[in-house]
Amino acid sequence: MIQDIAPWKLDNAFSDAVPSSADLVLDINCDGLLCTASSLSLPTVGEWHEHFPLSLASLIYAFRLFKEAPTKHGDCTTASCTHAEHATLHSQTDIPRLEEIRFFLVVRPREEAEGMTPDGMRRTTPSALRGAGGPLPFVAVTALHLFRWYASHRFCGRCGSALRPSPKERALVCTSCSEIFYPVIAPCVIVAVTDKDRLLLTRYARSNAVRLVLVAGFVEIGETAEQAAEREVMEETGLRIRNLRYAGSQPWGLSGTLAIGFFAELDGPDTIHLDTGELAEACWVNRTDIPPCPDDSSLTMSMIERFARGVE
Numbered sequence: 001m002i003q004d005i006a007p008w009k010l011d012n013a014f015s016d017a018v019p020s021s022a023d024l025v026l027d028i029n030c031d032g033l034l035c036t037a038s039s040l041s042l043p044t045v046g047e048w049h050e051h052f053p054l055s056l057a058s059l060i061y062a063f064r065l066f067k068e069a070p071t072k073h074g075d076c077t078t079a080s081c082t083h084a085e086h087a088t089l090h091s092q093t094d095i096p097r098l099e100e101i102r103f104f105l106v107v108r109p110r111e112e113a114e115g116m117t118p119d120g121m122r123r124t125t126p127s128a129l130r131g132a133g134g135p136l137p138f139v140a141v142t143a144l145h146l147f148r149w150y151a152s153h154r155f156c157g158r159c160g161s162a163l164r165p166s167p168k169e170r171a172l173v174c175t176s177c178s179e180i181f182y183p184v185i186a187p188c189v190i191v192a193v194t195d196k197d198r199l200l201l202t203r204y205a206r207s208n209a210v211r212l213v214l215v216a217g218f219v220e221i222g223e224t225a226e227q228a229a230e231r232e233v234m235e236e237t238g239l240r241i242r243n244l245r246y247a248g249s250q251p252w253g254l255s256g257t258l259a260i261g262f263f264a265e266l267d268g269p270d271t272i273h274l275d276t277g278e279l280a281e282a283c284w285v286n287r288t289d290i291p292p293c294p295d296d297s298s299l300t301m302s303m304i305e306r307f308a309r310g311v312e
């Protein structure tokens with residue numbers, strides 16, 4: 001799935017770190033994420049600052065990637081190291097060396113970001129990066145989630161005054177009434193309804209939906225994820241389910257959600273009563289007839305693929 005970026009790990013603990021020239025910039029506007037044109041990579045703060053000299057104050061620490069990499073004596077990159085103090089260790093065994101990449105998000109009013117693509121760079125939509133491989137797709141969609149939150153929380157919903165970033169946590173604080181606004185994450189459920197060797201597949205009613213997917217919907221205030229799963233299946237297909245089993249979860253920055261997946265068994269008649277406002281199609285598909293998934297970046301596709309392979 002898109003968040004499976006081993007050996008890298010994403011650390012999104014809050015920090016008020018200030019950018020250095022080697023850190024990477026997440027610069028998003030309506031045309032997409034700013035990338036270097038020659039290769040699909042992000043500009044460094046130094047490269048970005050050459051084009052936006054007055055905008056350093058708009059950079060906010062987003063998160064970091066880190067991984068442990070084996071280090072050999074000859075690979076030591078510590079500038080002050082003479083190798084003398086490391087020689088004993090290096091000669092005995094490799095010791096892990098921490099590699100990290102820090103990312104800073106550009107937070108500026110939307111109207112100031114229109115059309116800002118420097119020469120030698122290009123913009124790519126985060127969703128177009130889903131098949132790019134490596135950690136970049138997950139970095140991009142997570143950055144998009146953060147960017148949309150900052151961009152849509154410029155003023156206090158209580159008194160209308162300007163918001164400013166909190167110095168101690170990932171939050172925005174009203175400069176007048178001190179109301180605190182935390183990042184918005186919408187929980188949703190994804191349900192794979194099974195009936196022996198059959199899986200319930202659906203297709204959204206929106207005009208551009210082509211993929212067969214699973215029943216999905218947002219968790220409402222006051223209900224558990226399991227209750228949401230039962231309600232969504234009933235609302236969209238008229239089917240009852242039982243024996244819910246947790247299938248995993250996934251942060252999905254493209255829609256600002258945290259998806260919570262369940263496998264569930266059909267409970268009762270298998271006749272589908274379609275909610276045509278939500279779905280264009282819902283059908284039972286035998287395990288051997290499930291079409292190949294275009295990619296396994298989403299929890300939905302991962303669950304379908306697990307059922308098709310007989311893992312579930």
Ligand SMILES: [Zn+2]
Nearest residue numbers: 156159174177
């Ligand atoms: Zn306020």
